Amino acid sequence: MMTAANSSSSADVTVIGGGLVGLAVAVGLQDRGLQVAIVDEGDIALRASRGNFGLVWVQGKGDTCPPYARLSRMSAQRWGAFAAQLRAATGIDVQLEQRGGLYICLTEAELEHRRLLLEAMRTALGGDYPFDILDQAALRAKVPEIGATVAGATWGPEDGHVNPLLLLRAMAQRFADAGGQLLTCGPVTLIEPGNGRFVSYAGTQRIESERVVLAAGLGNRQLAPQLGLFAPVVPNRGQVLIAERVRHFLDYPTGHVRQTAEGTIQCGDSKEDVGLDCGTTTEVLATIARRAVTMFPLLKEVRLIRAWGALRVMTPDGYPIYEQSTEHPGAFVVSCHSGVTLAAAHAGPIADWIATGAADPNLSLETFHGQRFNL
């Protein structure tokens, strides 16, 4: 498949993948004075960044992995400044709202299970993990439209949501305005390490750089071994259901339903292992709709507008992969399924790690090495 490259460029860092993960890392690297090229597959990419739910989410994340809980929380805490920075640079308001979020539990058993999970997390994190358990009455006080049969909810004060499409656009614009090269030239097929440099090939493009960052989502699986890295990511499908714009009624995002700044209702949170199929099924969409109406009965007569499937980038344990290659220093892998929540971390401390090669020890990045799946 290799053809002679007829277009050549160079940069300090090549980022493979121009989705939310690659763009966030790239703008962070630009802030640290580096010249960055992003090689992006283009519109044919299986792009989770276009299909995701838009939550900036803390509660319950990392229930079996305290470093992931800390990473998610740290990123959420940096999100306000990150959104303000994007707005100042691009004029784009990514519609960040971070006034807390709800995980709604339909049954008492579900609520109890969730309470135990969050309490265990608080213990594992030395007591520093804010959440509240809301019974039906307390939940109703926050959301008067809640269904009468709902048991309650857990409340995460640091949770929020953004418009993920505006986030993608804002970061792309910020990247281009700062002089970044966005090369849309099909999938990267080969990365050659040698003499402390990396040459990446995509279509007829050849890009040479001192560092390379794999942020290619599901594509990382094939690319990582070329650099002595391991990223056994697999697709996990989520289906999303969109209803028409209605008058604002929901002040907080929930794990299953949110209302966007324009009034659109977005419902989701299905999980399926169906390979590279990003289609939808009536059965799953019906379950999503039924759950949404149980939570918010006023949605019963609201019209559905569209639906889609999108593929999460999942590791076997659900946690991210951050690793620098020991075989080829200067090659990094960044894989996660929470490109929205973690965007602020990726543009901040993760970009620091890639720029300097030294990670802040508080990030516990050794926890996230891909080699953990190779034991």
Place this chain on the structure above:
Amino acid sequence: MANDSTFNRLATAPATSVTLWIEGQAVKARAGDSVAAAVLSAGLGPSRTTPVSGSPRGAYCMMGVCFECLMEINGRANTQACMTPVEEGMQVLFQQGARQPGEALV
């Protein structure tokens, strides 16, 4: 107001006349017309303001694609008026911004 319309009916075969109520005003239409056609030929509108910017809109594509013609028809908000045939006594209201979710249906 009805005389302001720039939409004029071409001479065609006669059809039954239907009376519907648009914003409380009795309007005559022809059986088989869409509600959007009845609104336009009566010279009424704009028939909604958008949920996001509040700018005024009227029916545009007349074939179910653009969703500019959303109106409250017989109590049902956000109905595509260009895809809804007129009926005797039909109640049509213009919309301001986003619909209220959960509003009572007739």
